[in-house]
Amino acid sequence: MYGNAQIDSKDKAKSLTDGEDPIKLAEFEARITRGEKIEPKDWMPAAYRKQLIRMIEQHAHSEIIGALPEGTWITRAPGFRRKLALMAKVQDEVGHAQLLYSAAETLGKTREDMINDLINGKSKYSNVFNYPAMTWADTAIIAWLIDAGAIINQVTNSKGSYGPYCRALERICSEESFHLKYGHDNVVFLATGTAQQREMVQDALNRWWIPIMHFHGPPDKVSQHTEVLMKWKVKMATNDDMRYRFLDEYVPKIWDLGLTIPDPNLKKNETTGVWEYTEPDWEEFKRVINGDGPCNKERLQVRRWAEEKGAWVRRALLKAESKYTIPLA
Amino acid sequence: MNYNETQIKAVKEFLYKIADDQLIIGHRNSEWTGLGPLVEEDIAFSSIAQDKIGQAQHIYEILHSLGEADADTIAFTRNAAAFKSCHLVELPIGEYDFSLMRNFLFNHAEQIRFDMLANSGLEPLAKLAKKYRGEVKYHTMHANTWVRQLGKANEESHARMQTALNDTFNLALGIFEESEFADILKDLNIFPGEKVLQYKWIEAITPLLEQSMLVLPESSAWQPVYGGRKGFHTEYLEPMLEEMGEVFRLDPKAEW
Amino acid sequence: MSSIDPRINRLDLPTNEDGKNVLDELEQWETYEVFHQKKRGDQHVHVGIVHSANPELALIMAKETFGRRRQTANLWVVKSSAVTASDYEDQDIFETTPEKTYREASDYYCMDRIRKYQQEHGIKDRKEDRRKKKDLDNKEPVKKETAE
Numbered sequence: 001m002y003g004n005a006q007i008d009s010k011d012k013a014k015s016l017t018d019g020e021d022p023i024k025l026a027e028f029e030a031r032i033t034r035g036e037k038i039e040p041k042d043w044m045p046a047a048y049r050k051q052l053i054r055m056i057e058q059h060a061h062s063e064i065i066g067a068l069p070e071g072t073w074i075t076r077a078p079g080f081r082r083k084l085a086l087m088a089k090v091q092d093e094v095g096h097a098q099l100l101y102s103a104a105e106t107l108g109k110t111r112e113d114m115i116n117d118l119i120n121g122k123s124k125y126s127n128v129f130n131y132p133a134m135t136w137a138d139t140a141i142i143a144w145l146i147d148a149g150a151i152i153n154q155v156t157n158s159k160g161s162y163g164p165y166c167r168a169l170e171r172i173c174s175e176e177s178f179h180l181k182y183g184h185d186n187v188v189f190l191a192t193g194t195a196q197q198r199e200m201v202q203d204a205l206n207r208w209w210i211p212i213m214h215f216h217g218p219p220d221k222v223s224q225h226t227e228v229l230m231k232w233k234v235k236m237a238t239n240d241d242m243r244y245r246f247l248d249e250y251v252p253k254i255w256d257l258g259l260t261i262p263d264p265n266l267k268k269n270e271t272t273g274v275w276e277y278t279e280p281d282w283e284e285f286k287r288v289i290n291g292d293g294p295c296n297k298e299r300l301q302v303r304r305w306a307e308e309k310g311a312w313v314r315r316a317l318l319k320a321e322s323k324y325t326i327p328l329a
Numbered sequence: 330m331n332y333n334e335t336q337i338k339a340v341k342e343f344l345y346k347i348a349d350d351q352l353i354i355g356h357r358n359s360e361w362t363g364l365g366p367l368v369e370e371d372i373a374f375s376s377i378a379q380d381k382i383g384q385a386q387h388i389y390e391i392l393h394s395l396g397e398a399d400a401d402t403i404a405f406t407r408n409a410a411a412f413k414s415c416h417l418v419e420l421p422i423g424e425y426d427f428s429l430m431r432n433f434l435f436n437h438a439e440q441i442r443f444d445m446l447a448n449s450g451l452e453p454l455a456k457l458a459k460k461y462r463g464e465v466k467y468h469t470m471h472a473n474t475w476v477r478q479l480g481k482a483n484e485e486s487h488a489r490m491q492t493a494l495n496d497t498f499n500l501a502l503g504i505f506e507e508s509e510f511a512d513i514l515k516d517l518n519i520f521p522g523e524k525v526l527q528y529k530w531i532e533a534i535t536p537l538l539e540q541s542m543l544v545l546p547e548s549s550a551w552q553p554v555y556g557g558r559k560g561f562h563t564e565y566l567e568p569m570l571e572e573m574g575e576v577f578r579l580d581p582k583a584e585w
Numbered sequence: 586m587s588s589i590d591p592r593i594n595r596l597d598l599p600t601n602e603d604g605k606n607v608l609d610e611l612e613q614w615e616t617y618e619v620f621h622q623k624k625r626g627d628q629h630v631h632v633g634i635v636h637s638a639n640p641e642l643a644l645i646m647a648k649e650t651f652g653r654r655r656q657t658a659n660l661w662v663v664k665s666s667a668v669t670a671s672d673y674e675d676q677d678i679f680e681t682t683p684e685k686t687y688r689e690a691s692d693y694y695c696m697d698r699i700r701k702y703q704q705e706h707g708i709k710d711r712k713e714d715r716r717k718k719k720d721l722d723n724k725e726p727v728k729k730e731t732a733e
């Protein structure tokens with residue numbers, strides 16, 4: 001759900017390739033099979049374009065909204081090293097939004113439309129950012145584990161078929177490695193610190209575990225649509241696949257620090273090699289994503305504040321003769 | 330350095346005031362992160378904030394080498410009365426016009442100060458001034474571009490920028506509050522004095538404001554807001570410092 | 586409303602319920618393509634775009650958007666609308682380009698011919714001694730290894 005393809009229930013009736021020119025479609029699919037990238041002005045099926053716009057746009061929104069929970073502690077980071085690193089980290093997230101909005105724009109949706117849709121609730125962003133960062137330790141958990149989840153998603157998607165999205169993700173991933181290291185370092189300091197620090201980080205982990213389990217989205221329903229999106233390299237892995245990869249890599253690292261994950265059923269099945277866990281409450285996930293989370297309202301209000309307060313700056317410099325062109329790449 | 334006690338005191342006070350200004354304005358600017366008028370500008374403004382805080386940290390480290398506490402303790406545990414920052418940097422971020430104009434006025438003073446310090450007799454300071462020359466230059470370029478463009482873009486932006494200038498100018502004059510140790514610093518060839526700096530600053534900003542169609546207040550109306558260098562601050566500084574040190578002060582023995 | 590973020594508590598937040606669009610068309614301005622040169626002597630390479638009202642501001646923005654994390658000597662910004670690009674549909678016009686080996690240095694090797702002629706006509710190979718020595722040098726370490 002962090003910029004992963006999902007099926008719109010309204011699309012269900014028709015096939016994703018209905019009405020497409022079969023010759024062009026075959027060429028398009030052959031190109032993807034050969035491992036070549038699709039570039040902005042190439043012919044592409046309408047469903048490919050639509051799905052990618054939705055996915056990249058949501059990813060961009062997740063970055064700009066994601067700057068808010070971590071920004072919560074930007075004025076309170078303890079010590080120069082953390083203060084500067086958190087500023088740089090949140091700045092990078094804003095930068096990721098910049099890169100992703102730009103990639104989505106090449107598909108024909110303007111940044112204005114995307115931001116309007118975000119603020120008016122027509123377009124979603126990652127569910128996790130609707131939860132509050134209650135203490136400094138929450139920012140540490142976010143920077144480590146939410147970014148870890150994001151990296152799994154982003155590395156996977158960077159092998160997709162759409163050129164501009166892959167290019168943006170490559171740069172993003174190189175910055176994410178700093179986020180991950182910073183986050184881990186931060187958690188390690190808390191977990192190996194004073195009793196109070198340890199308690200802070202354990203509490204934060206308890207608060208964030210469900211959002212983390214929600215991060216990659218509910219298990220995908222197997223459908224023809226999913227198959228097509230995978231063939232088109234829009235969807236590069238199932239939500240569960242990415243969740244398993246996350247658990248595989250990070251649960252042991254969490255346990256290394258002697259922290260407790262608040263799920264008694266969490267374990268790797270020795271014989272099957274599959275992670276077993278308590279299925280998180282997907283009803284809560286749906287509720288939160290549809291607007292009823294602890295911070296949805298504030299997040300969008302803040303975004304609206306930023307856009308409204310910046311309006312005079314943008315309008316002052318807007319020249320009457322300017323004309324919109326879709327960026328090249 | 331073979332400075333006597335008073336001389337060392339003079340040097341420390343001088344360093345504190347530069348670093349405190351940078352820390353506070355950098356902290357204030359960081360509040361814009363994620364809230365800027367355009368994502369690209371958000372990124373640029375955050376970099377400027379980071380630069381300022383990084384420079385402050387470096388100066389605190391020089392102070393540490395002169396026997397003061399370490400940089401984190403200096404920045405995150407002192408109370409307002411111990412700060413030597415001017416009032417200009419302490420005020421809340423306001424709207425973007427205010428924050429831009431504050432930066433414009435501050436950055437020019439800082440750039441000229443650093444230029445002067447590049448030849449300072451205090452070697453670590455001279456080195457520092459040279460090292461950050463490029464950072465500071467970008468900060469003034471950024472401010473000049475915005476002020477020049479918004480000053481003359483349309484009626485609203487012009488009015489906003491003029492109001493911001495009127496609101497910040499006397500505060501900015503507070504940057505140049507003279508120290509009781511000015512003569513010592515001059516004799517030691519460390520810094521020629523705030524008067525010289527202010528003179529050069531007016532020289533630098535006057536043509537830029539003219540190009541921006543903004544009017545500098547008449548010199549007869551100048552009323553510098555002093556006090557910051559002596560530890561008297563606006564009502565905003567203490568809560569800001571409490572906020573900044575909130576986590577750090579949770580447990581003074583903890584490592585974060 | 587009270588936020589956990591003290592910054593947010595200092596803002597006067599809007600109600601957010603009118604559902605109106607906040608942004609007008611083109612309010613985020615036009616786009617500029619950004620070209621980045623790592624160091625003097627290098628080519629400028631396209632790295633992305635920035636939104637800007639004019640080229641001067643575009644450079645100010647590009648500096649941090651694309652230059653904050655990498656070594657940079659120089660940046661160009663070009664309005665996206667000013668770039669004329671070839672069409673991917675016409676990518677086939679480049680198809681035979683790599684086949685035209687007659688333009689490649691690697692396609693020209695006539696030493697065999699020279700040597701054959703030298704042997705037939707008793708002309709001494711200028712580089713023969715050097716070549717023999719090189720062969721020996723290459724063999725020696727192998728010998729040592731087998732001796733051990």
Ligand SMILES: [Fe+2]
Nearest residue numbers: 063066093150
């Ligand atoms: Fe992220």
Ligand SMILES: [Fe+2]
Nearest residue numbers: 063092093096
């Ligand atoms: Fe990110």
Ligand SMILES: [Fe+2]
Nearest residue numbers: 093147176179
């Ligand atoms: Fe990140």
